Structure formats: structure tokens, C-alpha cells
Amino acid sequence: MNRPTATVLPRPGPLLGDYPMRRDTPRAPWAGWWPRVAVVRPDPGPRLAAVRTQQARWAALSELEFHAHLRRLRGRLARDGFGGAHRVRALGCVAAVAQRVLGRNPYDSQLRCAEALLDDQLAEMATGEGKTLAAALAAAVAALAGVPVHVMTANDYLAARDAAQLGHLYAALGLRTGVVLGGTAPDERRAAYACDLTYATAREIAFDHLRDRAHLTAQGSALQRCAARLAGDAPPPLLLRGLCMAIVDEADSLLVDEATMPLVLAETQDDPGHRAACFQALVLARRLLPGEHVQLDAERLSVGWTDAGAEHLEAMAEGLGGAWLNRRHRQDLVGAALVALHGLVRDRHYLVREARVELLDAVTGRAAPGRVWARGLQTLVELKEGCPVTPPTRTSAQTSYQRFFLRYLRLSGISGTLAECRAELWAVYGRRTVAVPLRCPSQRVLHAPRVFATGRARAEAVPARVQALLAEGRPVLVGVDSVAEAQALSGLLQAAGIDHQVLDAQHDADEAATVAMAGQAGTVTVATRMAGRGTDIELGADVAARGGLHVLCCQDNPSARLDRQLVGRAARQGDPGSAEVWHALDASIWQSAGPSVGLLRRRQPDEHGALHVPAALVSAWTRRLQGQHQEQGMRQRRRLLEQDRTWQTPLESTQLHA
Numbered sequence: 001m002n003r004p005t006a007t008v009l010p011r012p013g014p015l016l017g018d019y020p021m022r023r024d025t026p027r028a029p030w031a032g033w034w035p036r037v038a039v040v041r042p043d044p045g046p047r048l049a050a051v052r053t054q055q056a057r058w059a060a061l062s063e064l065e066f067h068a069h070l071r072r073l074r075g076r077l078a079r080d081g082f083g084g085a086h087r088v089r090a091l092g093c094v095a096a097v098a099q100r101v102l103g104r105n106p107y108d109s110q111l112r113c114a115e116a117l118l119d120d121q122l123a124e125m126a127t128g129e130g131k132t133l134a135a136a137l138a139a140a141v142a143a144l145a146g147v148p149v150h151v152m153t154a155n156d157y158l159a160a161r162d163a164a165q166l167g168h169l170y171a172a173l174g175l176r177t178g179v180v181l182g183g184t185a186p187d188e189r190r191a192a193y194a195c196d197l198t199y200a201t202a203r204e205i206a207f208d209h210l211r212d213r214a215h216l217t218a219q220g221s222a223l224q225r226c227a228a229r230l231a232g233d234a235p236p237p238l239l240l241r242g243l244c245m246a247i248v249d250e251a252d253s254l255l256v257d258e259a260t261m262p263l264v265l266a267e268t269q270d271d272p273g274h275r276a277a278c279f280q281a282l283v284l285a286r287r288l289l290p291g292e293h294v295q296l297d298a299e300r301l302s303v304g305w306t307d308a309g310a311e312h313l314e315a316m317a318e319g320l321g322g323a324w325l326n327r328r329h330r331q332d333l334v335g336a337a338l339v340a341l342h343g344l345v346r347d348r349h350y351l352v353r354e355a356r357v358e359l360l361d362a363v364t365g366r367a368a369p370g371r372v373w374a375r376g377l378q379t380l381v382e383l384k385e386g387c388p389v390t391p392p393t394r395t396s397a398q399t400s401y402q403r404f405f406l407r408y409l410r411l412s413g414i415s416g417t418l419a420e421c422r423a424e425l426w427a428v429y430g431r432r433t434v435a436v437p438l439r440c441p442s443q444r445v446l447h448a449p450r451v452f453a454t455g456r457a458r459a460e461a462v463p464a465r466v467q468a469l470l471a472e473g474r475p476v477l478v479g480v481d482s483v484a485e486a487q488a489l490s491g492l493l494q495a496a497g498i499d500h501q502v503l504d505a506q507h508d509a510d511e512a513a514t515v516a517m518a519g520q521a522g523t524v525t526v527a528t529r530m531a532g533r534g535t536d537i538e539l540g541a542d543v544a545a546r547g548g549l550h551v552l553c554c555q556d557n558p559s560a561r562l563d564r565q566l567v568g569r570a571a572r573q574g575d576p577g578s579a580e581v582w583h584a585l586d587a588s589i590w591q592s593a594g595p596s597v598g599l600l601r602r603r604q605p606d607e608h609g610a611l612h613v614p615a616a617l618v619s620a621w622t623r624r625l626q627g628q629h630q631e632q633g634m635r636q637r638r639r640l641l642e643q644d645r646t647w648q649t650p651l652e653s654t655q656l657h658a
Helices: 045-059 063-080 084-102 108-118 131-144 156-172 186-193 202-219 222-230 251-257 272-285 307-317 327-343 377-385 401-406 419-429 455-471 483-495 511-519 560-567 594-601 615-647
Strands: 122-124 149-153 177-179 197-201 245-249 262-268 294-297 302-305 350-353 356-359 371-373 393-400 410-415 433-435 443-446 450-452 476-479 501-503 524-527 549-553 576-584 654-657
Touching (some): 045 084, 045 108, 063 084, 084 108, 084 131, 084 156, 108 122, 108 131, 108 410, 122 419, 131 149, 131 156, 131 197, 131 245, 131 410, 149 156, 149 202, 156 177, 156 197, 177 186, 186 197, 197 202, 202 262, 202 393, 202 401, 245 251, 251 401, 251 410, 251 419, 272 307, 272 327, 272 377, 294 327, 302 307, 302 327, 327 377, 371 377, 393 401, 401 419, 419 433, 419 560, 450 455, 455 483, 455 549, 455 576, 501 511, 511 524, 549 560, 560 576, 560 615, 576 615
Parallel strands (some): 122 410, 122 433, 149 197, 149 245, 262 654, 443 576, 450 576, 476 524, 476 549, 501 524, 549 576
Antiparallel strands (some): 294 302
């Protein structure tokens, strides 16, 4: 019998060393601009039938026979890799164990998704189709071949949940599972990474990689490290075993939305003058008048100085001496203070919780512990809010998610919304997007989009719409952009006597439980962007017969992909459901259209406050504006990646500090 061609697997050993990873990140294959890449649909063919045949054979084995066959399979996978016939047999084995241990027979769509992940592709799989088990199937096959696998989840809760739920599956295959959370100690991290599979957020793994890099730099060259080991003065072992293989859940969020976010490993340093300078800057900023002395761009959080403002600031700073006599220094620091005072809004850009300022992620709406503003802005906001000041830091190592993921020898991911960014994913990461077919035909009903003159008018129309849906016995999920909007809408619902739950950055402790209950009859849930992502919404008794979950999107998203993330909450796994999108003309994305939006404002509102604009026209405007914003975002990420490669430093004003 012909043996499959041997493949060099990404694992520690003589060929790739103790810490396998890509040494030089490949350059994006841009040919002037983004290539046109079609979404690939997996061909079921005879391969799926072969996997099912193998699953039946594994299921028929006795326990002794199973373990004997498993040992032989692991040896072949370690020798030849997990391609060809070995993959078919391994997938059949894992599927049989999943059915026996978890009581869940993987769907055909999950097996197809696992195949795509093992081929280093990105799989688009709709919400509720079983992405967690699909990723586990692929991770188990790779781990059986001896490849250390990192499975990256959206947050610590999901990492702990998935590791606990799937640990029995992996244990039945003879695999060890580790989990790394935010508070995990270094020795426990090292032990978790030594397991066959490790569940963690991308942030935790990226920072542990930065720590390893910093330790290697401090230890000198490879020859010096070898000499230290021979002398019995070996340093502590590194945390990771390299960057061998990663399976990224919610891949679009990390590979696109947060791709250029700098990850900075920082050390605190003592700088008594820093707090005093920031305090002085706030005092001076409060004496300046926006519009007269400065032009503040609230969208870009930037400041432009007028001649009168520059002269007034120079006169005020004259008596301070020192660095304040430097024109650029005083304008930069006082400009940052103006942004802190007038540009950054509490509950929209950040929270104050337990006397600490926590940034809000612009994409997810969640609090981002450990993330801070750079160039003194963090200190200025803390002084503005009367919070203890975070000590200034010194950078010891840094990277970005783009550079970090490109270091992996094998990279794949899964999400419900990848099609819109498939060209960028191919250009940057060299990964094709595979669309996994739905297990059951979708029954989602999309209502016509509506547009309102202002966000306030839109919010005021929500209670009446919710009451009409509740009268039908249906649950309702309302999506908003920010914590502030969630609180304002909550007040309107409360005034209308509508019981509801609010899911935002201030109520994220019970996020999964709140989302899981959002499908019960008569339940109303208000959620910020992407809150609860990763947790299924299951319909309660008799809800399907009443029309299922209704999603009301009151978000002004710059991308159609973000709209689909929320709308995809309704009608999962063939259940009935419906969704509609409401727009507000005073949102930033509509304001970017310029004076032409005024044509829409001239339309008369109906009895609910919505403007009389044909649905086809609203959809056309939305596609145009979102397309423009998506193209601008791609251009910016492309430019930052090229600069990052050139200068080896991220160019962003926000940083993640470990």
C-alpha cells in the first residue's frame, strides 16, 4: 500500500527547534490593490461518506480494540501528517468519540468545517451551526499528530467553558487540555501550554509570546544561552512551545477589526513629573474655548489650533517654564487634555468602575481591561474623572495582531461573517474563505430597513415596536452602539412599562446567561455591539410557533459584516425568526455622505417617526456608505501593516498593556 508523502509537522523537535514559528512574516501579496477572491464552497463528494464509514468502524470497536487502533493512528499521523487517508480516519475517530462521550453526532457541515480548518482555511459558518464542536474536531486531529494547538476564543468565559465541556472528548482520545485565563500564574501557564491543546484568548497568548521574546532577548544569543545551561545557570523555561498551529474563533474580529491594535508589553517606571505635567495641561485646557481657540474633531479625536489659541496658550504657559516653553510639547499635551475633556465621553469611550478607567472596545462594546491610551491620554482621563493615576510605563516588547498571527506556522479560523472581508484576509494572511452550507434552510424574514432623522427619534420609536412584538408572544433583541445608548433606551423602555435586560460593558459578568435567556417568550434584551457573541440563543417553548426571535438593529455599523453579526442571532439552525435594521441620519456613517443626506431629511416622517424613504433607496445608500468605510479601513490597515514591517513598531494611539 502506498504511504502518504511525509509532511514536516509544525511541532517542537530537531527539525524546527524548541520554539517553532515563522521567523520572517510573509509580505502580503498585493498587486496594486486587493485581489478579487471568491468564496469557496466545500465539495462534499465521497470524502464525507468515507469519514462516516470510518466513524461507524470506530464506533463498533471494543474499548481495547479502540485504544490499540488509536495508538497506531497517532503513530501514522505523527509520521506522515494529517492529510489524505489519515485525515479521513482521524476525523472518523474523533466523530465517533464525540458521539459516545458528548452524545453529539457531528453534523455533515461540522465535518466540512473541520476539513477546511485542517487545510489552513477560514470557514464562514452561520450562528448556531456548531462552530465550537467543528473547531474541536479539527483541533483534536492536529493534536493527535503531535502538533501543539492553540484554540483562541472571544473571552475568558468561553475559553474556560469550552475547555471544560470538550475536555472529556480530548481525554477519551488520550489528549491533555490546558486553559489560560487572565489571572493564571506563570507556572500554571507553562503547564497549560505544555498540554496537547490550549484554550485561551488571543490576547493572553500574544502577551505570553511577547514575554518569551523579552526573556530570550535578555538571555543573549543562542551560544550564550547554551553556555549558561552548561554552567548550570539555566534561566526558567519559556512559557510557550512555539507558534505551531492556531484555530481562531470569531476570526473576523481579531484578523480584521483589531488587526492593527498594538500589543505592548510594558514595565512601570517612576516619573513624578508626568502626573504634574498632565494636571497642568488639564488646568490650561479648561481655560480654552473650543471653536475659538481650537477646532476639535470629535470623530477622529484630534485638535487643530487657531492662531488665537496658540498665542493664548503661549501666554498662559509662559510662567510655567521648562518644557512648557517648547511650542510642540505644550500644544501636544494640552491638545490631549482637550481630547480628554471634550472628545472622550464616559460610557461611550470608557467606563469608570471601582475607581478605575476601563476603555470600551469600539467594535465589541465590551470593556477592555489592560488596554490604555498612550501619550499621556490615559493619565489625563483618570485625572478628569478623579481616579487613581496609572503609573507611566516603558515598552519592553510590542507587536500587533497582524504580525502575531503571521508568525504561526499553521493558521485557520472560523466565524459567521467572513465573506465581506475575504479579499483582505487573502491579501494579508494568504487564507481563503470557505462558506460552509447551512444544515437546514434559513427561515429568517428580513423586514424593510427604516431611516430616522435622529438617533433620539429612532430610540423613541423602539418601545412601540417592542410592545407590538410582545403582544405576539415573541422575544426581542435590540442592538445598540454604545453603553450610553443602551442606558438611554433602557430608560425609554422602563417608562413604557416594558420589562427588559440590558447587556453591555457594565453588565458583562452574566453575559452568557443573559444571552441564553434572550429566546424565551416575552423577553426583551438590549445589547451593545457583539455582546454575548459566542453564546447561542435557544428558543423557549412555543416561541417558534409564534415567529421566533425578532432582532431590531439600531446600530449604525460601518460594515455590512457587523450588521450580519447581529441579524444572524435570529432564525438559527432552521428556526423561524425575523430581523430589521433602523438607521439614524445623524450617525457618523451617514454624516460622511455630506450634504446629499439632506435630500433624505426632507422626507416627511410617519406616525412612528420614520422618514418616508423607499426601502430600496435606504439599502442602496447603506451599501454605498458601508462600502466606502470598509475600503477606507482596508487602506488604513494595509498602510499600517507596511509601516509596521518597515519600522517594526505599531502606529496607533491606543495600546494594550500586560
